[in-house]
Amino acid sequence: MPDGKYSVQHSVTIQEKRNSLKYKVLTSAETNVLSGKTRSFEDIKGNFDGLSAKIRNFIEKSADLCKPSQLYICDGSEEENTQLLQLLVENGVAKPIDKYQNSYLVRTNPADTARVESKTFICTPDKYTSVPRTKSGVTPSLGNWISPEDMEIAVKERFTNCMVGRTMYVLPFSMGPVGSPLAKIGIQLTDSPYVALSMRIMTRMGAEVLKVLGDDDFVRCLHCVGTPKSGVHENPLWPCDPERTIILHKPETNEIVSYGSGYGGNSLLGKKCFALRIGSTIAKKEGWLAEHMLIMGFTNPKNEKMYLGAAFPSACGKTNLAMMTPSLKGYKVECVGDDIAWMRFDKDGILKAVNPENGFFGVAPGTNSKSNPIAMETIKKNTIFTNVASTSNGGVFWEGMEEEVDLKETTITDWKNKEWDHQSNAAHPNSRFCTPAAQCPIIDPSWESPEGVPISAILFGGRRPEGVPLVYEARDWKHAVLVGASMRSEATAAAEHKGKMIMHDPFAMRPFFGYNFAHYIEHWVSMEKEGRKMPRVFHVNWFRKDANGKFMWPGFGENTRVLDWIMRRCNGEDVAVETPIGWVPKPGSINLEGLENPPNMEELTKVDKEFFLKELDQIEKYFDDQLTTDLPETMKDELKRYRERLSKY
Numbered sequence: 138m139p140d141g142k143y144s145v146q147h148s149v150t151i152q153e154k155r156n157s158l159k160y161k162v163l164t165s166a167e168t169n170v171l172s173g174k175t176r177s178f179e180d181i182k183g184n185f186d187g188l189s190a191k192i193r194n195f196i197e198k199s200a201d202l203c204k205p206s207q208l209y210i211c212d213g214s215e216e217e218n219t220q221l222l223q224l225l226v227e228n229g230v231a232k233p234i235d236k237y238q239n240s241y242l243v244r245t246n247p248a249d250t251a252r253v254e255s256k257t258f259i260c261t262p263d264k265y266t267s268v269p270r271t272k273s274g275v276t277p278s279l280g281n282w283i284s285p286e287d288m289e290i291a292v293k294e295r296f297t298n299c300m301v302g303r304t305m306y307v308l309p310f311s312m313g314p315v316g317s318p319l320a321k322i323g324i325q326l327t328d329s330p331y332v333a334l335s336m337r338i339m340t341r342m343g344a345e346v347l348k349v350l351g352d353d354d355f356v357r358c359l360h361c362v363g364t365p366k367s368g369v370h371e372n373p374l375w376p377c378d379p380e381r382t383i384i385l386h387k388p389e390t391n392e393i394v395s396y397g398s399g400y401g402g403n404s405l406l407g408k409k410c411f412a413l414r415i416g417s418t419i420a421k422k423e424g425w426l427a428e429h430m431l432i433m434g435f436t437n438p439k440n441e442k443m444y445l446g447a448a449f450p451s452a453c454g455k456t457n458l459a460m461m462t463p464s465l466k467g468y469k470v471e472c473v474g475d476d477i478a479w480m481r482f483d484k485d486g487i488l489k490a491v492n493p494e495n496g497f498f499g500v501a502p503g504t505n506s507k508s509n510p511i512a513m514e515t516i517k518k519n520t521i522f523t524n525v526a527s528t529s530n531g532g533v534f535w536e537g538m539e540e541e542v543d544l545k546e547t548t549i550t551d552w553k554n555k556e557w558d559h560q561s562n563a564a565h566p567n568s569r570f571c572t573p574a575a576q577c578p579i580i581d582p583s584w585e586s587p588e589g590v591p592i593s594a595i596l597f598g599g600r601r602p603e604g605v606p607l608v609y610e611a612r613d614w615k616h617a618v619l620v621g622a623s624m625r626s627e628a629t630a631a632a633e634h635k636g637k638m639i640m641h642d643p644f645a646m647r648p649f650f651g652y653n654f655a656h657y658i659e660h661w662v663s664m665e666k667e668g669r670k671m672p673r674v675f676h677v678n679w680f681r682k683d684a685n686g687k688f689m690w691p692g693f694g695e696n697t698r699v700l701d702w703i704m705r706r707c708n709g710e711d712v713a714v715e716t717p718i719g720w721v722p723k724p725g726s727i728n729l730e731g732l733e734n735p736p737n738m739e740e741l742t743k744v745d746k747e748f749f750l751k752e753l754d755q756i757e758k759y760f761d762d763q764l765t766t767d768l769p770e771t772m773k774d775e776l777k778r779y780r781e782r783l784s785k786y
Contacts, residue, residue, distance in 0.1 A: 183210025204298045205305035213343015221330045235531030238518035246372040248379040249400045254648045257384040258283035269655045269767040279654045295396040299361045303328040310340035312493035317587035319491045325358035332404045338496040340407040356391045358406040363397035388418035412477045413649035425481035429645045431459040432474045434581045438467030446478045447596035448645040450626045456499045460511035464694035471581035486669040489589030501568045502536040515577045516570045524552040524568035535564030593707045598677040599626025604748035605678040607741040610720040614665040617674030619775040623756040655767035716744040717782035
C-alpha cells in the first residue's frame with residue numbers, strides 16, 4: 138500500500154482478521170481497543186491537517202460516529218488506483234478480466250443488486266416540501282419523506298461504530314469539469330474500496346478537486362456498506378445490510394447519508410443522490426435544471442450540428458442513443474453524456490448543458506456489437522464490471538452477447554459465481570459496466586467545455602408497446618412540460634418493480650426528485666422567460682410492437698432517421714402535421730431509404746383518439762391521486778385543453 142506502515146483494511150472486524158470468512162459485531166472491549174486514541178481512527182494516509190477546516194470537521198464528526206480504524210485520503214492517482222484494485226483482488230472481491238486491459242469483475246451479494254427506492258428518503262422539516270399531498274388511501278409514488286428527528290435516529294442506529302476495524306476513505310470529487318461554473322463539489326466518506334475505485338471513474342476525484350474547493354462549502358456524503366444486526370454477513374466478500382439499508386438526503390444542508398448497500402447509485406453518491414436528488418434542489422434555488430438525461434451531438438451531411446438532451450427511464454436506451462452508430466451515410470453522433478444533464482440558460486438566453494459525470498455506469502444486458510458497438514469498444518479497458526458473467530477464456534458475458542461468444546466451446550460462470558445452467562440469467566438483468574467517458578471513441582470534443590454545450594431539442598420517451606407514436610413534437614413550452622410530466626413506461630430491471638406493467642415516470646425522474654414534484658413542474662414552467670431561446674421538445678417511442686409482439690421500428694442506428702426529422706423541425710422545416718397530442722411527421726417526411734423491410738409508418742405515426750382519451754384518463758387520475766391540490770394551475774389548464782383537442786379530433 139502507499140507506505141510501509143499503513144495497510145488499507147478490507148476486513149470488517151477483528152474476527153475477520155483472524156478468519157477472513159466470518160463477520161461479527163465487536164464486543165465493547167474490542168471496540169475500546171480500536172478506538173482508544175484521541176481520534177477515532179488509528180492510522181492516517183494523506184495530509185489530514187492540510188484539509189480545510191470544514192472538511193476536517195466533517196471527517197472528525199463522521200469518524201467519531203462510525204469509529205473507523207484507519208483514514209485514507211484519496212488523491213485519485215494511478216498508483217493509488219492500482220493499489221486499491223490489487224487489494225480487491227487479494228481479498229477475492231475482484232477478478233481480473235484478462236481479455237480486457239486493466240479491467241475487473243465484481244459480484245455483489247444477490248440481495249444487493251438494484252436501487253432501493255422504497256428505502257430512499259428526502260429529509261425536510263415540512264413534509265410537503267419533499268413530496269406532494271396524495272389522495273387519502275393512495276400509496277405515494279413520488280418520493281419518500283423523513284423528518285429530521287427520524288433521520289437522526291436512523292443514522293445513529295445504523296452508523297454508530299459501523300466502521301470499527303475498517304478504513305474510511307475520503308473521496309473529494311467534482312460533479313462537472315473541475316473549475317467549471319456549472320460544476321459542484323462533494324466529499325464522500327466510505328468504507329468501500331470498490332466505491333472509491335468506481336467514484337474515480339464516475340466523477341473527477343482526487344487532489345485537484347481540493348485545490349479548486351479551497352475553503353468553500355461542499356455536499357457532504359457519508360456511506361457505509363453496513364453490518365447486519367446478527368453481526369454475520371451472508372456473503373463475506375460483499376458486506377451489506379439489506380434489511381436496514383437506507384439512503385437519506387437533507388437538501389437544507391446538502392447532506393447525503395447512505396447505509397447498507399454497496400451497489401451502484403446506492404453507494405456511488407455522486408450519481409443519482411447528488412447529481413439528481415440534491416442537484417435538483419440546488420438547481421431550483423439557483424434557477425437551472427438537473428435532469429436524468431443523456432446529452433449528444435448530432436451532425437447531418439450538410440455539417441449542421443445540434444445538441445440534444447433525452448430523458449428516458451433507466452434501461453430504456455439512453456446509452457444506446459448517446460453512442461448511436463448512424464445507419465444513414467453522412468450523419469455523425471458524438472456523446473457528451475449518457476445519463477445526467479445539468480442545464481442552465483446563459484446570458485444570451487441559450488440553454489447550455491454539462492454532463493456532471495466522468496464515466497458511464499451502463500446496463501450490460503442487451504449491449505452488444507449490433508446494438509451499441511461504441512459501448513463495446515469503450516469498455517475494453519479500465520472497466521469495472523458488476524454482476525455480469527465471466528467466460529472460461531478470460532472474457533465477460535451477458536444476455537445479448539450470444540452471437541459474440543461461442544457458447545458451445547466456452548464455459549460461462551454466472552453472476553452468482555456458479556456454472557451457468559442456460560436456464561436462468563447468466564448476468565443479472567441490472568448488471569453494469571463502469572467505464573471512463575474519455576475513452577469513448579465518439580466522445581464529443583466539447584464534452585468537458587466549462588460553459589456547456591447549447592441544447593436545441595429535448596426528447597422524452599420510454600418503453601410503450603402500444604398506441605404511442607414513433608415521434609411527436611410538443612405544441613409549445615407549457616405543453617412540453619405536460620408531455621414530460623405525463624411520461625409513462627414499461628417497468629425495467631433497474632428498479633425494484635417487477636413485471637412489465639406500464640408505470641408513470643414523469644420526466645424519467647420519478648425515483649430521483651429531490652423535492653415536491655408539483656413544485657418541480659412549476660420550476661420547469663418558469664424556465665420560459667422573455668429573451669430565452671427555448672429548446673423544442675419531442676416525445677419518442679422506439680418500442681411500439683405489432684400484433685405478434687415484434688418491434689415495429691428497427692431502432693438502434695435507424696433512430697438516425699428520427700433524429701434527422703427532429704433536426705429538420707428545429708431548423709423550421711414544414712415536415713409535420715398537427716394533431717391533438719402535438720406535431721407528428723408528415724407522410725414521407727421520415728427518410729426510409731435503404732431499409733430492407735420498411736416499417737408501417739402510417740401505423741407508427743397514427744394518433745388513435747380512443748387510445749389517447751384512455752391515456753388522458755390515466756394521467757388525470759395519476760395527478761389527482763398523487764398531486765391532489767398541489768397540481769399547478771398551469772397543468773390543469775393544459776389537461777383541459779388536451780381533452781378539448783382530443784374530443785374534437
